Amino acid sequence: MGKSPFINIITSTILLALFAIVGTGLVAYTFENTEERIKLNEKNALLRSLHALIPPEKHDNDIFHDSLQVTMPAMLGTSDLVTVYRARKNGEPVAVALTAVAPNGYSGAIKLLIGILYDGTLAGVRIVTHHETPGLGDAIEETRSDWVLSFSGKSLENPNKAGWKVKKDGGVFDQFTGATITPRAVVKAVHKALLYYNQERDKLFSFRKEPKPKPTLEKSSET
Ligand SMILES: Cc1cc2nc3c(=O)[nH]c(=O)nc-3n(C[C@H](O)[C@H](O)[C@H](O)COP(=O)(O)O)c2cc1C
Numbered sequence: 001m002g003k004s005p006f007i008n009i010i011t012s013t014i015l016l017a018l019f020a021i022v023g024t025g026l027v028a029y030t031f032e033n034t035e036e037r038i039k040l041n042e043k044n045a046l047l048r049s050l051h052a053l054i055p056p057e058k059h060d061n062d063i064f065h066d067s068l069q070v071t072m073p074a075m076l077g078t079s080d081l082v083t084v085y086r087a088r089k090n091g092e093p094v095a096v097a098l099t100a101v102a103p104n105g106y107s108g109a110i111k112l113l114i115g116i117l118y119d120g121t122l123a124g125v126r127i128v129t130h131h132e133t134p135g136l137g138d139a140i141e142e143t144r145s146d147w148v149l150s151f152s153g154k155s156l157e158n159p160n161k162a163g164w165k166v167k168k169d170g171g172v173f174d175q176f177t178g179a180t181i182t183p184r185a186v187v188k189a190v191h192k193a194l195l196y197y198n199q200e201r202d203k204l205f206s207f208r209k210e211p212k213p214k215p216t217l218e219k220s221s222e223t
Contacts, residue, residue, distance in 0.1 A: 046113070046128075050085060053115030053124040054095045059087035063097070068207050070098075075196035077101035077109070077189050084204055093118045093205040096197065099128060102189035106181045107131040110140070114193045120201070125151040125190055130182075137182030147174060147183065156194050164191040 043064075050063060066088065069081040076082050078101040087094040095117045102110040110130040115123030125148050132138050139145040150173065165171025166184050173187045197204070 049113050049126045049128070050097050050115075052126065053097055053113065054085075054087045059089050059094050061086070061088045063087045068204070070200075070204075072196055072200075075192050075199075077103045077192070086205060088205075095123055096204055097123075098193065098197075100189050100193040100196075102185040104181075104188075105130060105132055105185045106137050106179070107133065110182070110186060110189070112186065112189060112193075114190060116194065116197045118201075118205075119155075120194065120198055121153060121155045122151045122190070122194070124149070125186075127186075132182045133179070136176065136179040139176045139179070140182055140186055145176075147176070148186075150174070151190055156191075156198055164188075 047064060054063065063085045067083050067085045069083050070076075071079065071081055073079045076098070082099055085097040087096070095115055097113055097115045100112050100114055102112060108131050110132065111128040113126045113128050115125070117123050126142060127140050127148060130138070130140065132140065139147055142148050159172045162170060163172040164187060166173045166175040166180060166187055168175050168180050169184065171187065173183060175183045
């Protein structure tokens, strides 16, 4: 005698439920693992860039953790929280590195990591992400050309305000052949980040890091 239809339905339902649970579990496990790995890769890439701008021997603190988050859309190009990494030696401020955004690249936002020495001189600039055209705007990448290295040693005084433009606009920074929009956007963003640093330097270094949550220096808290 065969199983009753009722038993068959129950068995099928249980099997389906088991497949669904195992399937969902596997997807969740893979997602979590991949997400973790992506985060770790991003952290390592950021650490490499941070160390390229602020070499480990120049500071004795953990700059990755001695950080705070700020918002200043008008100066840093994004309404997102921006992390400011602080380098210190023997407790004395050495430099900061922050991620600003050039919102008006040829193909949208260009994310930058900007290292600024305590005295306001640029330690350097690195491109974190961009969508500029290969062979044109992508010359901002360190792997494509030396252009981005030309920021090192510059400051608000060197060059002066008029110089903080591409040569085509009367400034000191090169544009690329057939591609002015991208370098123009990056130069403007770096200049604004320097102005921001100049205005906020003392607060950025004096703001003590709380264990959790990360301290937020909102625009409203500046005054
Ligand atoms: C398909 C295509 C892609 C382009 N990509 C870029 C780019 O990534 N960056 C850039 O600055 N200009 C790019 N350009 C060129 C710009 O349109 C513009 O002509 C150039 O930046 C000069 O700008 P200017 O007239 O303000 O000096 C691209 C043009 C085309 C047709």
